[in-house]
Amino acid sequence: MIRYTLSCDNGHDFEGWFSSSDDFDRQVERKLVSCPSCNSTSVAKQLMAPSVATARKKEATRAVIMDQAQKETVAKIRELVKSVRENAEDVGERFPEEARKIHYGEAEERGLIGKATAEEAVALLEEGIAVAPLPILPDEVN
Structure with missing residues:
Protein backbone atom coordinates (compact mmCIF):
# COMPACT_ATOMS: atom_id res chain seq x y z
CA MET A 1 0.00 0.00 0.00
CA ILE A 2 1.10 3.54 -0.73
CA ARG A 3 0.12 6.45 1.50
CA TYR A 4 -0.20 9.76 -0.30
CA THR A 5 -0.61 13.20 1.19
CA LEU A 6 -3.38 14.75 -0.89
CA SER A 7 -4.98 18.16 -1.22
CA CYS A 8 -8.16 19.38 -2.85
CA ASP A 9 -8.71 22.50 -4.92
CA ASN A 10 -10.07 24.21 -1.77
CA GLY A 11 -6.73 23.82 0.04
CA HIS A 12 -7.66 20.99 2.43
CA ASP A 13 -4.90 18.44 3.10
CA PHE A 14 -5.62 14.78 3.87
CA GLU A 15 -4.17 11.29 3.42
CA GLY A 16 -5.18 8.46 1.13
CA TRP A 17 -4.01 4.85 0.83
CA PHE A 18 -3.76 3.17 -2.58
CA SER A 19 -2.44 -0.14 -3.87
CA SER A 20 -0.30 1.62 -6.49
CA SER A 21 0.26 4.94 -8.24
CA ASP A 22 -1.87 3.64 -11.13
CA ASP A 23 -4.65 2.77 -8.66
CA PHE A 24 -4.59 6.37 -7.39
CA ASP A 25 -4.72 7.72 -10.97
CA ARG A 26 -7.65 5.44 -11.90
CA GLN A 27 -9.64 6.38 -8.80
CA VAL A 28 -9.06 10.12 -9.29
CA GLU A 29 -10.05 9.83 -12.96
CA ARG A 30 -13.29 8.06 -11.94
CA LYS A 31 -13.93 10.75 -9.26
CA LEU A 32 -13.76 8.11 -6.49
CA VAL A 33 -11.35 10.15 -4.35
CA SER A 34 -12.90 13.08 -2.53
CA CYS A 35 -11.86 15.52 0.16
CA PRO A 36 -13.25 14.49 3.57
CA SER A 37 -13.74 18.16 4.48
CA CYS A 38 -15.61 19.50 1.43
CA ASN A 39 -16.24 16.46 -0.85
CA SER A 40 -14.32 18.05 -3.73
CA THR A 41 -13.15 15.44 -6.26
CA SER A 42 -10.48 17.76 -7.64
CA VAL A 43 -7.63 16.10 -5.76
CA ALA A 44 -3.85 16.08 -6.28
CA LYS A 45 -0.86 14.38 -4.64
CA GLN A 46 1.47 16.55 -2.59
CA LEU A 47 5.25 16.31 -2.64
CA MET A 48 6.35 13.67 -0.15
CA ALA A 49 9.70 12.48 1.16
CA PRO A 50 10.20 8.75 0.64
CA SER A 51 10.16 6.45 3.63
CA VAL A 52 13.38 4.46 3.58
CA ALA A 53 13.67 1.42 5.80
CA THR A 54 17.05 0.72 7.31
CA ALA A 55 18.29 -2.09 9.51
CA ARG A 56 18.46 0.33 12.45
CA LYS A 57 15.01 1.80 11.89
CA LYS A 58 12.51 0.39 14.33
CA GLU A 59 8.94 -0.14 13.27
CA ALA A 60 7.10 3.08 14.03
CA THR A 61 3.52 3.21 15.22
CA ARG A 62 1.24 6.15 15.56
CA ALA A 63 0.42 7.09 19.11
CA VAL A 64 -2.73 8.76 20.29
CA ILE A 65 -3.93 10.12 23.60
CA MET A 66 -7.67 9.69 23.71
CA ASP A 67 -10.24 11.72 25.54
Missing part, protein backbone atom coordinates in the same frame (compact mmCIF):
# COMPACT_ATOMS: atom_id res chain seq x y z
CA GLN A 68 -13.31 10.00 27.02
CA ALA A 69 -15.44 10.42 23.87
CA GLN A 70 -12.70 8.85 21.74
CA LYS A 71 -12.33 5.97 24.21
CA GLU A 72 -16.07 5.35 23.99
CA THR A 73 -15.92 5.43 20.19
CA VAL A 74 -13.06 2.89 20.16
CA ALA A 75 -15.07 0.69 22.54
CA LYS A 76 -18.05 0.80 20.15
CA ILE A 77 -15.81 -0.03 17.19
CA ARG A 78 -14.33 -2.91 19.20
CA GLU A 79 -17.86 -4.23 19.87
CA LEU A 80 -18.68 -3.95 16.17
CA VAL A 81 -15.53 -5.83 15.14
CA LYS A 82 -16.26 -8.52 17.73
CA SER A 83 -19.80 -8.91 16.39
CA VAL A 84 -18.55 -9.13 12.80
CA ARG A 85 -16.02 -11.81 13.78
CA GLU A 86 -18.62 -13.80 15.76
CA ASN A 87 -21.19 -13.70 12.96
CA ALA A 88 -18.98 -14.33 9.95
CA GLU A 89 -17.22 -17.36 8.56
CA ASP A 90 -13.44 -16.99 8.56
CA VAL A 91 -12.30 -18.35 5.19
CA GLY A 92 -8.70 -17.16 5.50
CA GLU A 93 -6.81 -16.93 2.21
CA ARG A 94 -9.91 -18.08 0.26
CA PHE A 95 -11.65 -14.76 0.95
CA PRO A 96 -11.55 -13.33 -2.61
CA GLU A 97 -12.75 -16.64 -4.10
CA GLU A 98 -15.56 -17.10 -1.57
CA ALA A 99 -16.68 -13.46 -1.87
CA ARG A 100 -17.00 -13.87 -5.65
CA LYS A 101 -18.95 -17.12 -5.27
CA ILE A 102 -21.47 -15.36 -3.02
CA HIS A 103 -21.66 -12.29 -5.25
CA TYR A 104 -22.30 -14.35 -8.38
CA GLY A 105 -24.84 -16.65 -6.70
CA GLU A 106 -22.60 -19.73 -6.68
CA ALA A 107 -22.67 -20.02 -2.88
CA GLU A 108 -25.16 -19.16 -0.15
CA GLU A 109 -25.12 -15.59 1.11
CA ARG A 110 -23.33 -15.24 4.43
CA GLY A 111 -20.91 -12.97 6.23
CA LEU A 112 -17.24 -13.61 5.53
CA ILE A 113 -13.95 -12.53 6.97
CA GLY A 114 -10.55 -13.52 5.69
CA LYS A 115 -7.40 -12.28 4.07
CA ALA A 116 -6.99 -10.39 0.81
CA THR A 117 -4.14 -8.39 -0.64
CA ALA A 118 -4.75 -4.75 -1.47
CA GLU A 119 -4.85 -5.68 -5.16
CA GLU A 120 -7.43 -8.41 -4.50
CA ALA A 121 -9.59 -6.02 -2.45
CA VAL A 122 -9.46 -3.40 -5.22
CA ALA A 123 -10.43 -6.02 -7.81
CA LEU A 124 -13.39 -7.12 -5.67
CA LEU A 125 -14.55 -3.51 -5.28
CA GLU A 126 -14.23 -2.94 -9.03
CA GLU A 127 -16.49 -5.98 -9.55
CA GLY A 128 -19.09 -4.40 -7.29
CA ILE A 129 -18.41 -6.66 -4.32
CA ALA A 130 -18.63 -4.70 -1.07
CA VAL A 131 -15.56 -5.39 1.06
CA ALA A 132 -13.94 -3.40 3.84
CA PRO A 133 -10.95 -3.92 6.12
CA LEU A 134 -11.51 -4.64 9.78
CA PRO A 135 -9.84 -1.88 11.77
CA ILE A 136 -6.79 -2.52 13.93
CA LEU A 137 -7.54 -0.91 17.26
CA PRO A 138 -5.02 0.68 19.68
CA ASP A 139 -4.96 -2.23 22.17
CA GLU A 140 -4.24 -4.68 19.35
CA VAL A 141 -0.85 -3.14 18.52
CA ASN A 142 0.42 -2.24 22.01
Whole structure:
Protein backbone atom coordinates (compact mmCIF):
# COMPACT_ATOMS: atom_id res chain seq x y z
CA MET A 1 0.00 0.00 0.00
CA ILE A 2 1.10 3.54 -0.73
CA ARG A 3 0.12 6.45 1.50
CA TYR A 4 -0.20 9.76 -0.30
CA THR A 5 -0.61 13.20 1.19
CA LEU A 6 -3.38 14.75 -0.89
CA SER A 7 -4.98 18.16 -1.22
CA CYS A 8 -8.16 19.38 -2.85
CA ASP A 9 -8.71 22.50 -4.92
CA ASN A 10 -10.07 24.21 -1.77
CA GLY A 11 -6.73 23.82 0.04
CA HIS A 12 -7.66 20.99 2.43
CA ASP A 13 -4.90 18.44 3.10
CA PHE A 14 -5.62 14.78 3.87
CA GLU A 15 -4.17 11.29 3.42
CA GLY A 16 -5.18 8.46 1.13
CA TRP A 17 -4.01 4.85 0.83
CA PHE A 18 -3.76 3.17 -2.58
CA SER A 19 -2.44 -0.14 -3.87
CA SER A 20 -0.30 1.62 -6.49
CA SER A 21 0.26 4.94 -8.24
CA ASP A 22 -1.87 3.64 -11.13
CA ASP A 23 -4.65 2.77 -8.66
CA PHE A 24 -4.59 6.37 -7.39
CA ASP A 25 -4.72 7.72 -10.97
CA ARG A 26 -7.65 5.44 -11.90
CA GLN A 27 -9.64 6.38 -8.80
CA VAL A 28 -9.06 10.12 -9.29
CA GLU A 29 -10.05 9.83 -12.96
CA ARG A 30 -13.29 8.06 -11.94
CA LYS A 31 -13.93 10.75 -9.26
CA LEU A 32 -13.76 8.11 -6.49
CA VAL A 33 -11.35 10.15 -4.35
CA SER A 34 -12.90 13.08 -2.53
CA CYS A 35 -11.86 15.52 0.16
CA PRO A 36 -13.25 14.49 3.57
CA SER A 37 -13.74 18.16 4.48
CA CYS A 38 -15.61 19.50 1.43
CA ASN A 39 -16.24 16.46 -0.85
CA SER A 40 -14.32 18.05 -3.73
CA THR A 41 -13.15 15.44 -6.26
CA SER A 42 -10.48 17.76 -7.64
CA VAL A 43 -7.63 16.10 -5.76
CA ALA A 44 -3.85 16.08 -6.28
CA LYS A 45 -0.86 14.38 -4.64
CA GLN A 46 1.47 16.55 -2.59
CA LEU A 47 5.25 16.31 -2.64
CA MET A 48 6.35 13.67 -0.15
CA ALA A 49 9.70 12.48 1.16
CA PRO A 50 10.20 8.75 0.64
CA SER A 51 10.16 6.45 3.63
CA VAL A 52 13.38 4.46 3.58
CA ALA A 53 13.67 1.42 5.80
CA THR A 54 17.05 0.72 7.31
CA ALA A 55 18.29 -2.09 9.51
CA ARG A 56 18.46 0.33 12.45
CA LYS A 57 15.01 1.80 11.89
CA LYS A 58 12.51 0.39 14.33
CA GLU A 59 8.94 -0.14 13.27
CA ALA A 60 7.10 3.08 14.03
CA THR A 61 3.52 3.21 15.22
CA ARG A 62 1.24 6.15 15.56
CA ALA A 63 0.42 7.09 19.11
CA VAL A 64 -2.73 8.76 20.29
CA ILE A 65 -3.93 10.12 23.60
CA MET A 66 -7.67 9.69 23.71
CA ASP A 67 -10.24 11.72 25.54
CA GLN A 68 -13.31 10.00 27.02
CA ALA A 69 -15.44 10.42 23.87
CA GLN A 70 -12.70 8.85 21.74
CA LYS A 71 -12.33 5.97 24.21
CA GLU A 72 -16.07 5.35 23.99
CA THR A 73 -15.92 5.43 20.19
CA VAL A 74 -13.06 2.89 20.16
CA ALA A 75 -15.07 0.69 22.54
CA LYS A 76 -18.05 0.80 20.15
CA ILE A 77 -15.81 -0.03 17.19
CA ARG A 78 -14.33 -2.91 19.20
CA GLU A 79 -17.86 -4.23 19.87
CA LEU A 80 -18.68 -3.95 16.17
CA VAL A 81 -15.53 -5.83 15.14
CA LYS A 82 -16.26 -8.52 17.73
CA SER A 83 -19.80 -8.91 16.39
CA VAL A 84 -18.55 -9.13 12.80
CA ARG A 85 -16.02 -11.81 13.78
CA GLU A 86 -18.62 -13.80 15.76
CA ASN A 87 -21.19 -13.70 12.96
CA ALA A 88 -18.98 -14.33 9.95
CA GLU A 89 -17.22 -17.36 8.56
CA ASP A 90 -13.44 -16.99 8.56
CA VAL A 91 -12.30 -18.35 5.19
CA GLY A 92 -8.70 -17.16 5.50
CA GLU A 93 -6.81 -16.93 2.21
CA ARG A 94 -9.91 -18.08 0.26
CA PHE A 95 -11.65 -14.76 0.95
CA PRO A 96 -11.55 -13.33 -2.61
CA GLU A 97 -12.75 -16.64 -4.10
CA GLU A 98 -15.56 -17.10 -1.57
CA ALA A 99 -16.68 -13.46 -1.87
CA ARG A 100 -17.00 -13.87 -5.65
CA LYS A 101 -18.95 -17.12 -5.27
CA ILE A 102 -21.47 -15.36 -3.02
CA HIS A 103 -21.66 -12.29 -5.25
CA TYR A 104 -22.30 -14.35 -8.38
CA GLY A 105 -24.84 -16.65 -6.70
CA GLU A 106 -22.60 -19.73 -6.68
CA ALA A 107 -22.67 -20.02 -2.88
CA GLU A 108 -25.16 -19.16 -0.15
CA GLU A 109 -25.12 -15.59 1.11
CA ARG A 110 -23.33 -15.24 4.43
CA GLY A 111 -20.91 -12.97 6.23
CA LEU A 112 -17.24 -13.61 5.53
CA ILE A 113 -13.95 -12.53 6.97
CA GLY A 114 -10.55 -13.52 5.69
CA LYS A 115 -7.40 -12.28 4.07
CA ALA A 116 -6.99 -10.39 0.81
CA THR A 117 -4.14 -8.39 -0.64
CA ALA A 118 -4.75 -4.75 -1.47
CA GLU A 119 -4.85 -5.68 -5.16
CA GLU A 120 -7.43 -8.41 -4.50
CA ALA A 121 -9.59 -6.02 -2.45
CA VAL A 122 -9.46 -3.40 -5.22
CA ALA A 123 -10.43 -6.02 -7.81
CA LEU A 124 -13.39 -7.12 -5.67
CA LEU A 125 -14.55 -3.51 -5.28
CA GLU A 126 -14.23 -2.94 -9.03
CA GLU A 127 -16.49 -5.98 -9.55
CA GLY A 128 -19.09 -4.40 -7.29
CA ILE A 129 -18.41 -6.66 -4.32
CA ALA A 130 -18.63 -4.70 -1.07
CA VAL A 131 -15.56 -5.39 1.06
CA ALA A 132 -13.94 -3.40 3.84
CA PRO A 133 -10.95 -3.92 6.12
CA LEU A 134 -11.51 -4.64 9.78
CA PRO A 135 -9.84 -1.88 11.77
CA ILE A 136 -6.79 -2.52 13.93
CA LEU A 137 -7.54 -0.91 17.26
CA PRO A 138 -5.02 0.68 19.68
CA ASP A 139 -4.96 -2.23 22.17
CA GLU A 140 -4.24 -4.68 19.35
CA VAL A 141 -0.85 -3.14 18.52
CA ASN A 142 0.42 -2.24 22.01
